[in-house]
Structure formats: structure tokens, C-alpha cells
Amino acid sequence: MQQFPKEMFQPASVDLSEAEKISKPSLSFWKDVSIRFRKNKLAMFGLILLVLLVFMAIFGPHMTKYDYSTNDLMNTNKPPSAEHWFGTDDLGRDIFTRTWYGARISLFIGLAAALIDLFIGVLWGGIAGFRGGKTDDIMMRIADILWAVPYLLLVILLMVVLGQGLGTMILAMTITGWINMARIVRGQVLQLKSQEYVLAAQTLGASTSRIMFKHLIPNAMGPILVTLTLSIPSAIFTEAFLSYLGLGVPQPLASWGTMASEGVQALQYYPWRLFFPATFICLTIFAFNVVGDGLRDALDPRLRK
Amino acid sequence: MEKLLEVKDLQVSFQTYGGEVQAVRGVSFHLNKGETLAIVGESGSGKSVTSQTIMRLIPTPPGKIKSGQIIFNGEDLAKKTDKEMEAIRGKDIGMIFQDPMTSLNPTMKVGHQIMEVLIKHLKMDKAAAKERAIELLRLVGIPMPEKRVNQYPHEFSGGMRQRAMIAVALASNPKLLIADEPTTALDVTIQAQILELMKDLQKKMGTSIIFITHDLGVVANVADRVAVMYAGKIVEMGTVDEIFYDPRHPYTWGLLASMPSLDSDDKAELAAIPGTPPDLTNPPKGDAFAPRNPYAMKIDFELEPPMFKISDTHYAATWLLHPDAPKVEPPEAVKKRLRQLSSNYPQPVIVKESE
Amino acid sequence: MLRYISRRLLSILLSLFLIITATFFLMRAAPGGPFSGEKKLPPEIEKNLNEYYGLDRPWYNQYFDYLVSIAKWDFGPSFKYKGQTVNDLINDGFPVSFFLGMESLLLAVSLGILLGVIAALNHNKWQDYGAMIFAVLGISVPSFIMASLLQYVLAIKLGLFPVARWESLQHTVLPALALAATPMAFIARLTRSSMLEVLSNDYIRTAKAKGLSKGQITVKHAIRNALLPVVTYLGPLSAAVLTGSFVIEKIFGIPGLGSQFVLSISNRDYTTIMGVTVFYSILLLFSVLLVDIAYGLIDPRIKLAGGKKGE
Numbered sequence: 001m002q003q004f005p006k007e008m009f010q011p012a013s014v015d016l017s018e019a020e021k022i023s024k025p026s027l028s029f030w031k032d033v034s035i036r037f038r039k040n041k042l043a044m045f046g047l048i049l050l051v052l053l054v055f056m057a058i059f060g061p062h063m064t065k066y067d068y069s070t071n072d073l074m075n076t077n078k079p080p081s082a083e084h085w086f087g088t089d090d091l092g093r094d095i096f097t098r099t100w101y102g103a104r105i106s107l108f109i110g111l112a113a114a115l116i117d118l119f120i121g122v123l124w125g126g127i128a129g130f131r132g133g134k135t136d137d138i139m140m141r142i143a144d145i146l147w148a149v150p151y152l153l154l155v156i157l158l159m160v161v162l163g164q165g166l167g168t169m170i171l172a173m174t175i176t177g178w179i180n181m182a183r184i185v186r187g188q189v190l191q192l193k194s195q196e197y198v199l200a201a202q203t204l205g206a207s208t209s210r211i212m213f214k215h216l217i218p219n220a221m222g223p224i225l226v227t228l229t230l231s232i233p234s235a236i237f238t239e240a241f242l243s244y245l246g247l248g249v250p251q252p253l254a255s256w257g258t259m260a261s262e263g264v265q266a267l268q269y270y271p272w273r274l275f276f277p278a279t280f281i282c283l284t285i286f287a288f289n290v291v292g293d294g295l296r297d298a299l300d301p302r303l304r305k
Numbered sequence: 306m307e308k309l310l311e312v313k314d315l316q317v318s319f320q321t322y323g324g325e326v327q328a329v330r331g332v333s334f335h336l337n338k339g340e341t342l343a344i345v346g347e348s349g350s351g352k353s354v355t356s357q358t359i360m361r362l363i364p365t366p367p368g369k370i371k372s373g374q375i376i377f378n379g380e381d382l383a384k385k386t387d388k389e390m391e392a393i394r395g396k397d398i399g400m401i402f403q404d405p406m407t408s409l410n411p412t413m414k415v416g417h418q419i420m421e422v423l424i425k426h427l428k429m430d431k432a433a434a435k436e437r438a439i440e441l442l443r444l445v446g447i448p449m450p451e452k453r454v455n456q457y458p459h460e461f462s463g464g465m466r467q468r469a470m471i472a473v474a475l476a477s478n479p480k481l482l483i484a485d486e487p488t489t490a491l492d493v494t495i496q497a498q499i500l501e502l503m504k505d506l507q508k509k510m511g512t513s514i515i516f517i518t519h520d521l522g523v524v525a526n527v528a529d530r531v532a533v534m535y536a537g538k539i540v541e542m543g544t545v546d547e548i549f550y551d552p553r554h555p556y557t558w559g560l561l562a563s564m565p566s567l568d569s570d571d572k573a574e575l576a577a578i579p580g581t582p583p584d585l586t587n588p589p590k591g592d593a594f595a596p597r598n599p600y601a602m603k604i605d606f607e608l609e610p611p612m613f614k615i616s617d618t619h620y621a622a623t624w625l626l627h628p629d630a631p632k633v634e635p636p637e638a639v640k641k642r643l644r645q646l647s648s649n650y651p652q653p654v655i656v657k658e659s660e
Numbered sequence: 661m662l663r664y665i666s667r668r669l670l671s672i673l674l675s676l677f678l679i680i681t682a683t684f685f686l687m688r689a690a691p692g693g694p695f696s697g698e699k700k701l702p703p704e705i706e707k708n709l710n711e712y713y714g715l716d717r718p719w720y721n722q723y724f725d726y727l728v729s730i731a732k733w734d735f736g737p738s739f740k741y742k743g744q745t746v747n748d749l750i751n752d753g754f755p756v757s758f759f760l761g762m763e764s765l766l767l768a769v770s771l772g773i774l775l776g777v778i779a780a781l782n783h784n785k786w787q788d789y790g791a792m793i794f795a796v797l798g799i800s801v802p803s804f805i806m807a808s809l810l811q812y813v814l815a816i817k818l819g820l821f822p823v824a825r826w827e828s829l830q831h832t833v834l835p836a837l838a839l840a841a842t843p844m845a846f847i848a849r850l851t852r853s854s855m856l857e858v859l860s861n862d863y864i865r866t867a868k869a870k871g872l873s874k875g876q877i878t879v880k881h882a883i884r885n886a887l888l889p890v891v892t893y894l895g896p897l898s899a900a901v902l903t904g905s906f907v908i909e910k911i912f913g914i915p916g917l918g919s920q921f922v923l924s925i926s927n928r929d930y931t932t933i934m935g936v937t938v939f940y941s942i943l944l945l946f947s948v949l950l951v952d953i954a955y956g957l958i959d960p961r962i963k964l965a966g967g968k969k970g971e
Contacts, residue, residue: 008604009629012595148675149682150944152903153937160925160933161686233800240802244907246926257802264808264911268816278805286800360869388873395871402869407862410881411961412888421880422870457960473870 029218036298043294046287053284057107060100068093068101069252077270087272089262098254099276105255106236106284109170113235116174118228121181128182129189130216140186147179155238159247166249169242173235184227188220222299229292233285240281256281308376309480309513310336310359315373315383317351317358320366324586328354330537331373336481341507341514343528345521345560349582351537352517356483358383359515360400361390378480396426399474399512403486405466409458415469416442416454422476441472446502464495471502478510485517500527521564525549530618533557536583536593543619550644552635553613553621553653555600562638576636592624600625600633613653616646626653665953672945679941684726687930688719735935740927746935753917754939756826757909760916761901763832764839768897772844773890776851777883783856791848798845804907807838811911824913835912839904843897850893855886891955895948902940 037043061068064085072092080087086095128139158172192198193216201211236256242248243257244264251258256277263274317329329351336342344352357363359375361382375382378397382390394400402408409418419441420434429437435454442450445468458466467487474482484503488496504527507514516527524531525545532542533556541554552558559578580597583589589596595605604624613626624630634640729736735746779791798806814834815823821834858864859882867877905918913919917936924932 004604004608004627004629006629008607009602009624009627009631011631012601012603012606145671145675145678148672148945148948149679150899150903150941152899153940154682156925157683157686157933157937160928161689237802241804241903241907244802244804245922260802260805264804267808267812274805274808278801281802281805282797282800285802286796289796289799362865362868391871391873393871394869400866400869402862402866404862408866410863410867410885412885412959413881418866421867421872425871425876459961470866473866 033222033295033298037294040294040297042290043298046290046294049283049287050291053103053280053287054107056100057103060103061097063100064094064097066094066097068098068254077266077273079270080272086276087270089259089273090266090270093252095259095273095276098259099256099280102254102256102259102277103280103284105166105249105253106239106257106281109166109173109239109255110232110235110284110288112170113173113177114228114231116170117178117181117231118224120174120178122185122224124178125182125185125187126189129186129193132190132193136186140183143179143182146176147183149176151176152238152241155242156245156247159242164247164250166253169239169247169249173238177231177235180231181224181227184223185220188223189216192216192219222295226292226296226299229288229295233288233292236281236285236288256284307338308335309338309340309378310515311374311376312355312359313374313376315355315358315375316371317354317363317368318371319368321586326585327588328368328537328585329358330585330588332534332537332539334532334539334542336513336515338480338513339507339511340530341516341528343516343518343524343531344534345518345524345531346534347519347582349585350534351585352519352534353485355534356400356485356515356517360394360398360483361385361387362394362400392426395422395474395479396477397479398481398483399477399479401467401470401474401482401484401487404490405463405470406490408470409466409473411458414455414457415461416456419454419469419473419476422473426477437476438472441476442469444506445469445472445475446498447472463491464498467491467495467499468502471499471506475506475510475512479512481515482507482512483515483517486519487516488523489518489520496523503527521560533560536588537585538593538622539620540594540623541621543616543621546644547616547619547646550642551615551619551646551649552639553615553619553626554623555598555625555635556594557621558635558639559597561642562636576638592622602630611655614650614656615653616648616650619649620656621653628652661956664956665949668949668952672949675945676938676941680727680730680938681723683934683937684723687934730938735939736931738924738929738932740924740929740932746932749920749932750917750936750939753915753920756914757902757905757916757918760832760836760839760909760914761898761905763836764843764901764904765897767836767840768843768847768901769890769894771840772847773851773887775844775848777855777878777886779848779852780855780859780886781878788852792852795845795848795852798841799849801841803838803842803904804911806841807835807908807911810834810838824911826912826914826916831912835908835914838911839901839908842904843900846900847890847893847897851886851890854889855882858882858886861885888955888959891951891958894954895944895951898947899944902944 066084070093072088075084075088075092076090078084078088078092080095084094084096086099089095089098124139124143128136128143154176155172158175159168162168162172198211198216239248239255240257240260243255244261248258248261249255259277260274260281263270263277266273312335313333315329315332316327319326319328332351332355334342344355346352354363354368358368358370359377359382363370370383373383377393382393385393409415416435416438419438420429420431423429423434423437424431427434439450439454442453447453447465447468453461453465458469461469471487482503487503488499491499500523503514506512514527516524518524528545530542530544531548532539533548533554534540535556541548541552541557543551548557549561552561556578559576562576563578578597583593583596591607592598592601592605592610595601598605602624608624610622610624610627612620612622614620615626625633635643726736733747735750738744738746738749741749775791775795779788782788801809811823811834815821822828822831825831864877864881867881872880902918905916906922907918908914909916909919910922921933921936921940923929924936
């Protein structure tokens with residue numbers, strides 16, 4: 001048998017309380033989410049893309065000497081050149097300027113619609129879920145019936161009646177658009193409300209508002225954020241769709257949708273008129289989608305494979 | 306006795322974001338025909354990974370068998386391809402899982418899930434398989450099997466589902482049944498019934514059983530031999546009597562002391578083992594249990610203890626068995642059960658030098 | 661089951677009532693009368709027209725008449741096409757749209773599921789990335805741009821398909837593909853994530869422990885369960901195909917109800933807009949009901965009577 005020095009067999013002073021220590025540093029929930037999000041290359045790419053797009057939407061229109069609405073009938077349908085970086089359209093307007101001006105409108109529509117949906121949805125769903133019982137029944141019944149109305153048909157109908165315009169478009173999109181958010185918020189609140197830690201907080205005598213702000217809202221934040229991120233591209237999509245049906249923002253305003261639908265008509269002869277707005281619509285929708293997906297994966301690590 | 310299964314120096318690792326997790330770190334044991342071996346340990350001790358590795362159910366990647374052999378019926382399962390394993394899984398080795406609620410396919414009739422095994426391995430036709438499925442359901446104690454065979458899992462209670470799982474696992478009369486915490490998710494009264502059923506079926510069919518559990522109380526009822534796992538290693542192994550009446554490893558002491566029993570009539574408190582198992586991405590130097598061990602010696606933090614042999618069947622890996630180690634008293638709850646076993650050697654013998 | 665269906669029918673009727681009422685009042689509130697076209701009509705003619713269409717009567721009479729006539733499946737006359745009713749327009753256009761819709765529905769479902777299953781089975785391999793890039797493209801490109809590009813490249817430049825019109829089966833391929841693109845991408849993503857979730861379930865491990873091969877596990881245990889969420893998507897899918905058809909039919913010059921609807925929007929043909937909207941709503945509400953019933957039949961855990969999951 002191998003020999004060991006005798007003192008090796010002396011009792012070691014073990015601090016057992018040491019054993020209770022958690023060896024890994026504990027991260028706050030949002031820190032953890034942000035680490036996971038940053039590891040997702042595609043989502044980070046989408047986020048950088050969005051930052052660039054927003055930057056260009058703010059500064060792009062000022063980078064040229066042209067104005068988005070001034071016609072120049074001497075220079076119609078010019079291909080991209082040093083003079084006009086993205087070419088000109090059928091009225092001789094500079095497409096570069098119009099593209100970034102259109103970015104403002106498209107992004108504004110997307111953001112405004114999403115935020116209004118968020119506001120109504122959180123209020124409606126939060127109240128229904130938190131109050132429960134009869135209130136919940138009635139509120140969700142109303143939402144169900146509105147939900148059954150085909151979304152795009154209603155939007156089209158409203159646009160026909162209310163007339164084209166930025167405000168009417170946002171109104172038309174949000175009139176039933178909030179229901180999705182309301183359902184998600186309600187589902188979250190209902191689920192969280194019955195969770196043990198909320199019951200525990202109630203037992204400990206926490207007030208309703210404390211439970212609301214300390215427990216429910218932070219925990220419902222994740223799905224709300226994801227839904228918000230994913231509803232922006234769908235609003236931009238709808239804007240493009242309406243523009244193609246001739247229900248977009250009126251001339252001479254430019255949105256990506258109206259520019260692309262004009263570009264489609266000129267595709268055979270002046271392809272750049274479609275290329276630029278279409279590319280940026282796709283890039284934007286793509287970016288929001290991958291950021292939304294990335295957020296969802298980062299927020300719910302169980303779904304991450 | 307004839308060995309059905311022999312696991313030699315098995316090492317299994319998982320590649321994760323945080324690094325390589327060494328879930329199983331050199332496990333060796335064997336199982337005789339008709340015998341029941343219980344593998345006991347906390348969650349994260351590697352007991353489930355060990356059992357799933359025998360079935361080769363570890364997803365690869367991220368899992369990987371780093372080394373070792375799994376000799377089953379004279380063949381090394383560790384070297385088999387997935388395709389070759391298909392002929393063994395479900396036929397020669399059956400497996401029952403912890404959660405009967407999720408282990409059955411919710412959209413497939415229970416009967417059909419049993420028939421799948423019969424059709425695949427015993428080459429039965431549909432009608433014969435259905436006949437046999439009904440018989441099996443009756444065998445595992447499900448009333449009205451003719452009706453039950455056409456029902457879906459959600460129409461079964463938890464205990465019934467576990468019975469159905471047992472029917473699936475035993476359908477082709479396997480030589481080995483691996484039961485991975487089969488009673489953990491069940492009510493206590495149902496637990497006893499399921500254990501009784503398993504013992505009964507083992508007698509009828511002569512199946513060997515590996516029984517994975519964290520509950521020593523269950524072990525005493527079903528097992529012939531017990532292996533105690535900690536941090537990916539077997540720290541003590543022996544017959545049920547040896548583990549319960551003559552435990553040698555301080556971790557086993559801890560487990561026994563933390564187990565409530567009906568015959569302990571005094572007011573002795575249940576002792577918890579302090580702390581949590583180590584992070585197996587960086588296994589600690591020396592004995593992995595040392596930081597939680599009130600009997601730890603300096604050497605425990607320096608060198609891994611070798612395996613000592615206390616009798617022909619009893620092994621323990623702790624420096625306390627070294628002749629130079631001071632004599633220590635096990636906790637009160639353990640001391641009360643200690644008995645002198647006649648099969649013990651006069652002195653523990655080292656069987657394996659520590660690396 | 662019967663109770664469930666009758667309850668659902670009742671709520672559908674309620675929704676329909678809401679839709680009809682909303683369209684009626686919205687159309688009344690629409691700017692400009694139906695006859696305020698490019699030319700100003702002489703007042704007496706406008707009066708005659710108003711009388712002919714019943715527009716001179718009080719609104720509640722008009723509203724009530726409208727409800728009654730819709731209950732009789734009569735959507736009234738078209739304002740723009742003299743002598744044609746909205747029913748005529750629907751009868752002419754809908755069969756074409758229906759054929760196109762079904763073709764693209766089939767394409768979207770079969771290709772989408774195929775892509776999703778391939779991606780999930782080869783998780784984090786090139787097949788997965790390939791399928792998902794394809795799917796993200798499908799989701800990111802608005803349908804009118806996708807359709808125009810397909811038409812430009814495949815028909816005009818390469819001459820593989822007819823450019824437009826509705827004459828032979830050949831003519832249907834390109835529009836059906838364009839219409840299917842976005843829903844197909846959605847189905848592929850949905851199938852993939854649902855497959856991945858199912859594959860991580862305990863019963864898949866059980867199936868593996870039984871010695872079933874990868875193929876048997878995929879077909880018998882995984883796909884069936886993974887497709888359940890896809891079935892629920894069929895409702896929104898039919899809505900997507902339907903509204904998509906507005907754009908696609910216009911681009912490919914297909915004489916369907918979709919292009920008719922778009923035309924009536926630009927013509928401000930109010931009765932047609934109303935009629936077609938109501939018609940489409942009925943169609944969608946019932947297809948959603950059908951999907952729900954189908955789902956209840958496929959998933960044994962759902963009892964339609966209770967409307968709740970079995971567990």
C-alpha cells in the first residue's frame with residue numbers, strides 16, 4: 001500500500017457554510033437576456049441593420065441637394081449616377097432622397113401602429129386578466145368578435161371610407177390590431193397571477209400595485225416585447241399592400257410602399273425605381289423579424305435548441 | 306452467477322456553452338442475471354446519464370462517450386452504431402422513464418404504442434400484436450384491457466400510464482429493464498403498487514433490473530445491490546445489507562441520515578447534507594465530496610481516494626478506510642443501524658490506485 | 661360536439677352582423693355619393709338613380725332592407741356596372757379565385773411542411789439554414805414585389821411561363837406560386853419550430869428506447885404531433901391567400917373576384933365593395949370554424965363539447 005505523510009490524514013477544517021455558496025455569479029434576468037441576444041449573430045446583424053436604417057431615415061434626406069417632392073421634368077427616369085445616386089422617377093424626383101424620406105414614413109407607420117396596439121392592448125388585456133371573472137368574460141368576448149372580422153378587409157374598407165392619409169392609415173391598422181397584443185397580455189397576466197411566487201407575494205401582504213409592477217409586468221415584458229417587435233414589420237407590410245391597392249399615403253408624400261408599387265409598373269424599363277424601395281422594405285422587415293426572433297430566443301432559453 | 310451487463314470505466318461528457326461537463330467520470334459496475342441493481346444519487350450525480358448511455362440514448366452531440374466499455378451479452382454496446390442499437394433497444398433492453406405523463410405519445414392509442422414494439426421486434430402481424438398488447442395490459446394490472454387498448458394516454462391516470470409504460474418496456478420480454486426514477490412522479494400509494502408490480506414481473510419473467518432513484522427508502526424494497534453515485538462516480542457499492550447496515554462512505558452516511566424511517570421512534574432530527582454537488586465542468590481536485598464532508602481530511606483536498614474493498618461485494622471510495630486515517634464515528638442515525646457483517650475482510654483492501 | 665358547433669355558429673352570426681352593420685354605415689359615411697364621378701350628373705337623373713337604388717328612403721329602412729337581402733343571399737346591384745348585380749360579379753369571379761386559392765393553398769401547405777420538416781431533422785446543418793433563409797425571404801418580401809419579380813424573371817425574361825391571363829393550367833402556375841410564397845414561408849417556420857419542440861419531448865425518447873428507427877419515429881411520432889399547430893394556422897392561411905389574391909390577380913390579369921374587388925375600390929363602387937367584403941367575411945368565418953372542427957377531430961386530447969384540453 002502506498003504511503004502518505006501522516007499529517008495528510010489530519011482532519012481538514014471544512015467551512016460547511018462555504019459549501020452553500022453559489023459558485024457561479026448570478027446574473028440579473030435582463031443581463032442574461034442581453035448576453036444571450038448578443039450571442040445570436042443573425043439577431044445582432046438585424047439590430048445593426050435597424051440602427052443604420054434609422055440613421056439614414058434621419059439624415060438621408062439631407063445628404064443630397066434635392067427635395068423629395070420637387071419635380072424635374074428634364075431629368076425623368078434617370079438611372080443611378082453620380083448626380084442622382086439611386087436615379088430619378090417619372091417626375092424627375094431624386095430616388096435617394098425619396099427613399100430615405102419614405103423610410104421615415106414607413107418606419108413611422110410601423111412604430112406608431114405598434115405603439116398604439118401596445119398601449120390599448122396592455123390596458124385591455126391587463127385589466128381583463130387582472131380583474132378576471134365577469135369583466136374578463138365581457139372584455140374578451142368583445143375582443144373575440146372584433147377578432148373574427150377579417151383584418152385586411154376592414155383596413156381596406158376603412159381606408160376607402162376615411163380617405164387616404166397617414167393618420168387614417170394608422171387608425172385603420174390599429175382599430176383591430178391591438179387585439180393580438182391584448183390576448184397575449186391577458187394570457188400572461190392570467191398565467192402569472194396563479195403562479196406560486198405571486199401567491200407567495202400576496203400571502204406576504206404585498207399590495208396589488210406592488211404585485212402588478214414588481215411581479216406581473218416585468219415577467220410579462222418578454223412576450224410583450226417580442227409581439228411589439230414583430231408587429232412593426234407587419235404594419236410596414238400592410239402599408240406596402242395598401243399602397244399597391246392605391247390606398248397608400250397620397251402624393252407627393254413618399255412611402256416605401258407607394259414608391260415600390262409605382263416601381264412595379266416601371267419594372268421592365270426602369271428597374272432601379274423598384275429596386276431601391278423594395279430592397280429597403282425587405283431589409284427592414286427582415287431586420288425586425290430576426291431581432292424579434294432573437295429576442296424571443298433570448299427571453300426563453302428553453303426554446304433555444 | 307452469470308454477468309448480464311458489465312460497465313467498465315465509463316466516461317461520458319457533454320459539450321456545452323460553458324465548457325465540457327464531465328457527467329460520468331469512470332464508472333464501473335456489473336449486473337448479474339435476474340438481479341436488481343439500484344443506482345442512488347442526487348440529481349446531477351450522473352445516474353440518469355449512466356443509464357441512458359447503456360441504452361445509447363444520449364444525444365450526440367452534445368454528449369459523447371469518452372472512454373469505457375458497456376459489455377452486454379458479450380457485446381460492447383459503446384461501439385455499436387445507432388442502426389445496430391435499434392435491434393437491441395426495446396428488444397433486449399427495455400426502459401421506463403420518470404414522467405409517465407410525458408413519456409407516452411399523447412396522440413397515439415396506448416395499445417398501438419405497445420404494438421409498435423411487438424411488430425418491430427417480434428415480427429407479429431397487427432392482429433396478433435393487438436392480442437398480445439391486451440394480454441400485456443392485463444399483466445401489468447390494467448382493468449378492462451380490451452377497452453383500454455383503444456384509449457389515448459390522457460384517458461389514463463398517472464399510475465395507469467406508468468403501468469402502460471411498463472407494458473411497453475416489457476413487451477418483447479427483454480433481458481434487462483432500466484427503470485429511471487419510475488416512481489418519482491407518482492403518489493406514494495401508487496409508488497408502492499408500481500414497485501410491487503415490477504418485483505412481481507421480475508419474478509415471472511426473470512428480467513434483470515437497473516433501478517435509478519434518489520430515494521434510498523425505495524431501494525431497500527426492490528434492490529439486491531446498491532451503487533451510490535456522487536459527482537459522476539460510484540462512491541460506494543454493495544449488497545442492500547452492506548449499504549444499509551455497514552455503510553462506509555460519508556456521503557452514504559449523509560444519505561442514510563437524511564432518510565426518514567418509521568422505526569426511528571426517537572426525536573432525532575433528519576440531517577441534511579449541506580451544500581450542492583460540484584460543478585462538473587471543473588471537477589474539484591481530490592475527493593469531489595470533500596467540501597461538503599464534515600469528516601474531510603487534508604488528503605481529501607489533494608488526492609482522489611482509491612476504491613477500497615471491504616468484502617467480496619462491498620466497495621467504497623474514501624480515504625477514511627486508509628489504515629492511517631483516524632477512526633471516526635458516523636452520525637447518530639447511521640450508528641444505530643450498524644451491524645457487524647461476517648463477510649467483511651479483516652482490513653479494507655485497495656483495489657484501484659487513484660490516478 | 662353539436663353544442664359546440666351551434667355555439668360557434670351563434671358567435672359567427674354575431675360577428676357577421678357586426679361586419680354587415682359596420683360596412684353599411686361606413687359606406688354611407690363614405691365621402692361623395694356613389695354617382696359623383698368625373699362628370700356631374702344632371703340633378704333629375706341623380707334623383708332617379710337614387711330612387712332606383714332606394715337611396716332616397718330613410719337610413720333605417722335601407723339598413724333593414726340590406727340585412728334582409730343579405731339573409732336571402734342577395735348583395736344588391738352594382739353601382740358601376742349597369743344591369744349587373746354583385747351576385748353576378750361573385751358568381752363570375754369567385755370560381756376563378758377559388759381555383760387559384762386552392763392551388764396555392766396546396767402548394768403552400770405541402771412545400772411549407774416539407775421545408776420545415778427537412779430543416780428540423782437537420783437542425784443547425786446547412787439544410788436548416790438554407791430552408792430558413794428561404795423562409796425569411798418569403799416573409800420579408802411583400803407579395804406584389806415577389807409576384808412582379810417572378811413574372812419579370814420567369815415569364816418575361818426566361819419565357820418559362822405565360823406572362824399573364826387565365827387560359828390554361830400553365831397560366832395558373834406562376835400566380836399560384838406567387839400567392840403561396842408568404843404563407844409557405846410561415847408554414848415552414850411554424851413546422852420547423854413545432855417539429856423541434858416535439859422532437860425534444862419525452863415520448864420521442866420513449867419511441868427511441870423501443871428501438872424504432874429514425875424514419876419510423878419521424879413519421880409515426882413526430883410529424884403527426886408537429887402538424888397540429890400547422891392545422892390551426894389554416895384559418896389565417898386562407899385569409900392570407902384571399903387577401904393576397906387581390907394583388908396577385910391584378911398583376912397577372914386574372915379575372916377573379918380579387919381583381920374585381922380591387923377594381924371596385926378604385927371605382928368607389930360601394931355596393932360591390934360592401935357585397936364582396938361581406939361575402940369574404942362569411943367565407944373566412946366558416947373556414948375558421950371548419951379548421952377548428954378538423955383540429956378537434958385530429959387531436960384526441962380535445963373534446964369539442966367542453967372546448968378544453970383533456971388534461
